[in-house]
Amino acid sequence: MKTKASVASGAILTLFVIGIFLAPSVLRAQQEVEEKPSVAETTLEQHKVRQITIDIIDNKVFGKVPVKSFHKKIHQNGTNCELCHAVKEPTAPPDTRNCANCHGTPEDAxxxxxxxxxxxxxxPHWGTELPCDACHKEHGKSEFYCKNCHHFDYQVP
Structure with missing residues (x-):
């Protein structure tokens, strides 16, 4: 009888010790599953990283001017300056009238x-006459011009 009781006690003690060492691993694994991003989130993040990598290679290796991702097709990845600037080698921002070729007049916007x-x-200050490039920066970070004085919460593409 003593051997059955000691075997049972030994088994319980062994399971208890194993549990102490395994519990943190099991809990960590459970947290990792709960915190794991969705397939869509992972895909979007991978796309973002891929696009940043392509932009860095384009800009640094090939010397192309950075272009917003939604304009890359029409700009041919930064090699078609004439579309907006009306000259092959621009030295100044494009005229707002060139923006209207694709986006419509300021009144349309x-x-x-x-x-x-x-x-x-x-x-109220400018009506529809504020130049597009006051906010929209094709080759840099766009910013809401009115935020210089006001506190509006707009995201400018």
Whole structure:
């Protein structure tokens, strides 16, 4: 009888010791599963990293001017300056009239953003006359011009 009891006690003690050492691993594995990003999140992150890598290679290795991802096709990855600047080797920002070739007139832009309050394309100070490149920067980070004085929460593409 003593041997059965000692075997049972030994087995329980062994399981207890194993549990002490395995519990943290099991808990960590469970947390990793719970915190694991979705397939969509992972794919979006991979795409973002891939695009940043391509941009760095384009800009540093091939000497191309950085271009917003949504304009890459029409700009031919930064090699078609004439489309916006109207010259092959630009030295100045494009004229707002060139933006209108694809995006419509400033009045058209104001109509598309009429539901925003205040309308960034029809301001009390400028009306529809503020040049597009005051906010929209094709070769750099865009910023909302009105934020120089006001506190609106707009994301500018």
């Amino acid at each position: 104001a109509k598309r953003t009429v539901k925003l309050d205040p309308n960034p394309h029809n301001s």
